[in-house]
Amino acid sequence: SVNKFLHDVFDTVLEDVLKKSTSAASKVIDFLPPEELSKRIDLELRDDPEPHESLLDHCKKTIQHSVKTGHPMFLNQLYQGMDPYGLAGQFVSDSLNTNLHTFEAAPVFVLMEQEVVRKVCSLIGWPAGDGLMGAGGSMLNMFGINLARHKYFPDLKKTGMHGGPRLVLLTSAESHYSMTKGAGFLGIGTDNVIKVKCDERGQMLPEELDRAIEDAKSQGSVPFCVNATSGTTVTGGYDPLGAIADVCQKHRLWLHVDAAWGGSVLTSRKHRGLMAGVERADSLLWNPHKMLSLPLQCSVFVTREQGLLKAAHASGATYLFQKDKISYDASYDVGDKSIQCGRKTDPMKFWLSWKAHGTRGFEQHVDYVFELAQYLYDKLLSRKDFKMVLPGPNCTNVCFWYIPPSLQGMPEGPEFTKKLDQVAPVIKDRMTKNGNMMVQYQPLDGVPNFFRLVLANTETTRQDLDFFVEEIERLGADL
Amino acid sequence: SVNKFLHDVFDTVLEDVLKKSTSAASKVIDFLPPEELSKRIDLELRDDPEPHESLLDHCKKTIQHSVKTGHPMFLNQLYQGMDPYGLAGQFVSDSLNTNLHTFEAAPVFVLMEQEVVRKVCSLIGWPAGDGLMGAGGSMLNMFGINLARHKYFPDLKKTGMHGGPRLVLLTSAESHYSMTKGAGFLGIGTDNVIKVKCDERGQMLPEELDRAIEDAKSQGSVPFCVNATSGTTVTGGYDPLGAIADVCQKHRLWLHVDAAWGGSVLTSRKHRGLMAGVERADSLLWNPHKMLSLPLQCSVFVTREQGLLKAAHASGATYLFQKDKISYDASYDVGDKSIQCGRKTDPMKFWLSWKAHGTRGFEQHVDYVFELAQYLYDKLLSRKDFKMVLPGPNCTNVCFWYIPPSLQGMPEGPEFTKKLDQVAPVIKDRMTKNGNMMVQYQPLDGVPNFFRLVLANTETTRQDLDFFVEEIERLGADL
Numbered sequence: 001s002v003n004k005f006l007h008d009v010f011d012t013v014l015e016d017v018l019k020k021s022t023s024a025a026s027k028v029i030d031f032l033p034p035e036e037l038s039k040r041i042d043l044e045l046r047d048d049p050e051p052h053e054s055l056l057d058h059c060k061k062t063i064q065h066s067v068k069t070g071h072p073m074f075l076n077q078l079y080q081g082m083d084p085y086g087l088a089g090q091f092v093s094d095s096l097n098t099n100l101h102t103f104e105a106a107p108v109f110v111l112m113e114q115e116v117v118r119k120v121c122s123l124i125g126w127p128a129g130d131g132l133m134g135a136g137g138s139m140l141n142m143f144g145i146n147l148a149r150h151k152y153f154p155d156l157k158k159t160g161m162h163g164g165p166r167l168v169l170l171t172s173a174e175s176h177y178s179m180t181k182g183a184g185f186l187g188i189g190t191d192n193v194i195k196v197k198c199d200e201r202g203q204m205l206p207e208e209l210d211r212a213i214e215d216a217k218s219q220g221s222v223p224f225c226v227n228a229t230s231g232t233t234v235t236g237g238y239d240p241l242g243a244i245a246d247v248c249q250k251h252r253l254w255l256h257v258d259a260a261w262g263g264s265v266l267t268s269r270k271h272r273g274l275m276a277g278v279e280r281a282d283s284l285l286w287n288p289h290k291m292l293s294l295p296l297q298c299s300v301f302v303t304r305e306q307g308l309l310k311a312a313h314a315s316g317a318t319y320l321f322q323k324d325k326i327s328y329d330a331s332y333d334v335g336d337k338s339i340q341c342g343r344k345t346d347p348m349k350f351w352l353s354w355k356a357h358g359t360r361g362f363e364q365h366v367d368y369v370f371e372l373a374q375y376l377y378d379k380l381l382s383r384k385d386f387k388m389v390l391p392g393p394n395c396t397n398v399c400f401w402y403i404p405p406s407l408q409g410m411p412e413g414p415e416f417t418k419k420l421d422q423v424a425p426v427i428k429d430r431m432t433k434n435g436n437m438m439v440q441y442q443p444l445d446g447v448p449n450f451f452r453l454v455l456a457n458t459e460t461t462r463q464d465l466d467f468f469v470e471e472i473e474r475l476g477a478d479l
Numbered sequence: 480s481v482n483k484f485l486h487d488v489f490d491t492v493l494e495d496v497l498k499k500s501t502s503a504a505s506k507v508i509d510f511l512p513p514e515e516l517s518k519r520i521d522l523e524l525r526d527d528p529e530p531h532e533s534l535l536d537h538c539k540k541t542i543q544h545s546v547k548t549g550h551p552m553f554l555n556q557l558y559q560g561m562d563p564y565g566l567a568g569q570f571v572s573d574s575l576n577t578n579l580h581t582f583e584a585a586p587v588f589v590l591m592e593q594e595v596v597r598k599v600c601s602l603i604g605w606p607a608g609d610g611l612m613g614a615g616g617s618m619l620n621m622f623g624i625n626l627a628r629h630k631y632f633p634d635l636k637k638t639g640m641h642g643g644p645r646l647v648l649l650t651s652a653e654s655h656y657s658m659t660k661g662a663g664f665l666g667i668g669t670d671n672v673i674k675v676k677c678d679e680r681g682q683m684l685p686e687e688l689d690r691a692i693e694d695a696k697s698q699g700s701v702p703f704c705v706n707a708t709s710g711t712t713v714t715g716g717y718d719p720l721g722a723i724a725d726v727c728q729k730h731r732l733w734l735h736v737d738a739a740w741g742g743s744v745l746t747s748r749k750h751r752g753l754m755a756g757v758e759r760a761d762s763l764l765w766n767p768h769k770m771l772s773l774p775l776q777c778s779v780f781v782t783r784e785q786g787l788l789k790a791a792h793a794s795g796a797t798y799l800f801q802k803d804k805i806s807y808d809a810s811y812d813v814g815d816k817s818i819q820c821g822r823k824t825d826p827m828k829f830w831l832s833w834k835a836h837g838t839r840g841f842e843q844h845v846d847y848v849f850e851l852a853q854y855l856y857d858k859l860l861s862r863k864d865f866k867m868v869l870p871g872p873n874c875t876n877v878c879f880w881y882i883p884p885s886l887q888g889m890p891e892g893p894e895f896t897k898k899l900d901q902v903a904p905v906i907k908d909r910m911t912k913n914g915n916m917m918v919q920y921q922p923l924d925g926v927p928n929f930f931r932l933v934l935a936n937t938e939t940t941r942q943d944l945d946f947f948v949e950e951i952e953r954l955g956a957d958l
């Protein structure tokens with residue numbers, strides 16, 4: 001029966017994903033290149049149905065050849081681990097399968113979202129605010145940009161930008177690519193994103209921001225929004241929010257904070273100083289699906305200015321947002337705050353996880369992964385075959401080069417750089433085929449490919465990191 | 480243990496959501512207004528953790544007071560029912576918790592998405608195409624608009640719209656509000672959305688479209704995109720795609736088809752004629768989470784023009800889309816086609832459901848709900864206390880007024896209209912408090928509030944609809 005099939009799938013998930021995949025003894029990935037994977041799984045969609053047996057087999061093979069992002073050695077991306085309470089909350093809300101547009105359709109979830117928003121505002125230090133959850137950081141960063149635009153140029157929503165001024169948006173050179181992508185999508189234009197210089201840790205220089213604003217103005221452009229990043233994607237830099245807020249105040253610009261990655265420090269009394277001044281932001285985006293290991297997508301957008309989300313986004317569809325409802329006050333119909341009509345009911349996973357851990361549980365987790373990062377940084381720094389990219393760990397990002405035997409002692413210069421650039425891709429390829437760990441590499445501002453490892457999984461231990469270091473050395477020993 | 484907790488939650492979901500909620504004997508909604516619901520569930524998020532017992536209780540109360548969208552009498556929204564295979568696929572992909580940006584992070588899901596896109600293109604009648612899944616119809620309708628903009632004005636992505644022409648977008652008066660919302664968000668401006676007149680069934684008049692384009696041109700505006708709707712939200716109208724494609728061809732405009740609701744007829748040999756000419760579209764959006772009862776969100780966007788999604792949206796982040804990958808061809812890294820960075824792995828739910836039902840299973844379902852709509856339409860038409868809004872059912876939308884005893888025989892006029900306008904909200908309120916069925920009402924173009932019932936759940940029977948009619952009469956007998 002279908003019920004038995006669902007039970008079988010659930011058991012498979014519990015055993016093969018949630019249990020096995022958190023053990024370092026299993027593989028992070030049983031990798032097959034696209035051509036081979038296509039043959040291994042019978043992908044073709046056909047006219048006729050397939051039996052349960054075959055469907056279950058598809059599920060098992062999917063699990064086998066997928067990346068286990070909950071594995072302690074999955075250090076590749078900013079999303080890691082799997083909070084079981086978050087998963088439980090997600091499963092309840094997904095099986096109820098409704099939509100966060102009206103109280104009528106999602107009464108409990110609308111109230112949970114309110115509470116999540118209230119609590120996030122209070123972590124920031126705002127007495128009140130407005131907000132919502134949405135489909136990821138890139139989209140919600142666009143909400144920040146669009147709110148800024150609507151705040152200062154409310155007519156543009158109606159008239160469009162074609163007859164308006166040349167609006168420019170400022171963000172750091174190390175900020176997330178969604179700023180540029182968003183500017184293109186929103187009709188602002190990618191050329192109108194000004195990239196402000198950073199210090200050696202990837203943190204925006206406020207005096208450079210001030211200068212860039214003055215420059216833009218002197219060229220006839222109209223700055224309207226500054227994006228500051230709390231936890232840059234690559235280096236984990238935290239822009240100095242207080243000093244940036246001063247600049248924004250001076251020029252009367254909207255301050256949006258992209259805290260997608262680093263926002264989780266707000267729960268930690270030890271580390272929240274990294275975001276000192278955050279209460280002066282006008283809007284903020286935070287992805288608890290990153291450092292807090294909640295299921296994707298768990299993204300929260302908040303703004304200090306109440307009513308602006310609705311003003312900027314609403315279109316007031318009469319079929320959905322009836323004004324003559326009798327059972328409840330129509331202000332609980334929150335859908336028009338978003339640019340989505342149908343919106344997944346993400347609040348419960350975050351809400352249930354918060355209930356299960358308490359803010360103090362989140363804090364413990366954040367403090368733990370920060371300690372792990374320091375441990376790894378110190379360990380790599382002490383070894384002659386590793387070289388660090390940054391002076392100290394930023395957030396929980398650890399960026400480093402492995403210097404293979406043939407390059408040790410070689411003088412730095414174009415030849416060294418060229419050779420070093422090839423090391424990470426080769427080790428990454430060997431690591432992928434091995435399947436026992438995953439870590440990301442990348443180039444940055446002309447420096448050769450380096451590894452960026454991030455720590456976010458509560459299951460990752462110091463011993464795992466010791467193994468990681470030895471394994472990199474083993475994989476690169478002949479290079 | 481956490482494992483036991485997950486099991487308990489799963490059992491609760493199986494019993495309370497998937498089993499009970501599909502029985503007409505249970506309530507669709509155990510409704511409490513916001514103030515009372517806030518008291519019933521302990522919403523507050525605190526510093527300290529709560530025990531499993533209390534968390535499970537939260538889950539049970541959430542289920543109790545949520546809308547059961549899989550219930551046979553939930554006839555309120557375009558999403559109904561719950562396909563168990565879709566849910567199984569969603570649960571596997573959600574527990575693996577990865578992201579559809581690179582092959583590295585989501586190897587199996589990238590291939591599944593390819594296959595889903597290929598199959599949807601083939602249903603449309605395209606030999607090939609490009610596409611992706613995304614966070615709902617509103618967002619993916621914006622993709623259609625943005626692709627049109629990028630096709631004809633590729634520089635605007637860089638320069639922004641402030642110095643460009645006054646672009647205008649044409650769509651029908653009955654089309655979804657995401658067109659207007661999208662135009663505001665994308666910097667085109669809501670004033671630059673031209674609403675084309677419809678016939679009495681809510682279907683766009685091609686000659687009116689042609690005239691509107693000529694008018695816009697004569698006023699110095701630049702039409703660039705036409706949106707046609709296959710299955711309008713309220714009346715279920717299908718715009719005549721062939722005739723609209725002729726107009727688009729004449730004026731060299733992009734044709735986007737919003738088939739969010741009605742696209743499922745593509746699987747039915749009997750009903751796909753409603754979308755005759757669809758193969759001439761440039762892009763199309765379809766939400767199988769609507770008529771096919773897949774879990775939210777299951778939204779597919781496809782375009783005939785390969786490469787344009789990437790050209791319009793890409794920003795080429797080096798930390799994610801490395802070009803020097805060794806293990807596989809970087810063209811499998813599909814993330815830059817989207818404006819999202821993190822993107823939920825939605826393909827598997829659709830893929831597994833398609834495997835389980837086959838295209839023929841989808842067809843049977845579509846044919847069944849169309850038959851139900853005809854049955855209900857005929858039944859209501861034959862009764863003197865109901866009045867139909869449209870000449871025949873459109874798609875599976877059935878729009879009608881209930882004429883209570885006090886209004887029967889009253890001559891139509893302002894007094895009648897005013898009184899009739901108040902009937903639906905009162906019956907809706909009583910229905911909500913009763914909790915045994917849910918159906919939407921709304922005003923339209925100055926006509927008084929009427930009921931819009933939609934059929935999409937394979938569990939809904941003719942007997943349920945008989946009960947529905949009697950219940951409306953019972954609830955309105957004293958009006």
